Amino acid sequence: MNRTMISATNTLNQLQKQMDTIGHNLANSDTNGYKRRESMFSELLFQQVNNQKADRDINGRMTPAGIRQGVGAKLSQSEINLAQGSLKSTGRNLDFALTARNQFFKVLVQGEDGAKVRFTRDGAFYANPAGNGEMMLVNGQGHAILDENDDFITFTEAEMNSQDIRLGENGQLTIAGVPFNLGIVTIEKPQFMEQAGQNLLGLPDDLQGLGVTEDEILTNMNGALRNNIGLAQSTLEGSNVDIGKEMTDMLNVQRAYQFQSRSISMADQMMGLVNGIR
Structure with missing residues (x-):
């Protein structure tokens, strides 16, 4: 040839x-x-x-x-x-749009290799029954949305039925008077992120081989950093395609x-x- x-x-x-x-x-x-x-x-x-x-x-x-x-x-x-997509109003109180360019919600995905934290810009959330009269905040695929401490966001059916769902400052979600700090990260080096399916991003498995640490790739928006979170309620971000x-x-x-x-x-x-x- x-x-x-x-x-x-x-x-x-x-x-x-x-x-x-x-x-x-x-x-x-x-x-x-x-x-x-x-x-x-x-x-x-x-x-x-x-x-x-x-x-x-x-x-x-x-x-x-x-x-x-x-x-x-x-x-x-x-x-x-990571350019910002267009924002569209939905009128639904469990829809949220991140308005800061590099910020992502944290989602826990259960797979064959165990549970792994993934990241998404899709803020269409739902309340899913978790048993014993409790509800859990999940995304469209049923994966749990995490708070700032990587814990599940759970509440009672009565709290959910009240429809008193408000988004406060610094990414704080309040359901019937009970506050939850949504888990949000800022991705500093998006070129290291991998597609994890279902519109989710994940960290690479071989961070050591790539010569980087998790802290260099992303920053958890906790403490004083929560003042920099940009969120809008009853709004969803479209794709930037x-x-x-x-x-x-x-x-x-x-x-x-x-x-x-x-x-x-x-x-x-x-x-x-x-x-x-x-």
Whole structure:
């Protein structure tokens, strides 16, 4: 296989990954609090071929010396864009929207590997029966919403039936006069966060291997930091996906995909001509 085919094949594989990212963004354009991902490319290993025997032969040359041959491009990074999404009023007292760019709610997710704390911008909460006349605050998937101490937020059915649900300052939720401090974090380094499914983000498992600590990636908004929490009640944040931009990016990726496919066809035709020489 010649160099043209190698470069085109490598790039085709990476363009497919970018197409998957764009498709994921479009599929979540109506998901509350969803943050779009952006893909960036970098060049793979390249080879520099010097075609001049001596430096004196390149004197007066207007173009770069040598021939640079690459082996395609790769998807170097897929990062989260944390730009604020549009806010929409719902009139529902258990809907909350974070108005500070990097802040997230804390959610406890029970999985096969045990319970793990995840993070979300989706503030559509519900009251779920927890037994013994108690209710628990959960998200749309039934995962428990945590308070500032990583404990469940529970209250009685009578308190919930009163419909006296108010959002105070510093992210304090009051249900029938009983206060709860919602668990909120500020993500300082979003590039380290991983998609955990169900519109949730999670910390990577190998923090030590990445050379960072949890405290460097996120900050728990406790104590005096709660003064910096931005929250609105009876409001939800939409996704920050721009459908027009995503469709334009999709067309560009399709054109690039067609170009690389055409390169493989042309390389195959050229090899056929060479092999046909008698």
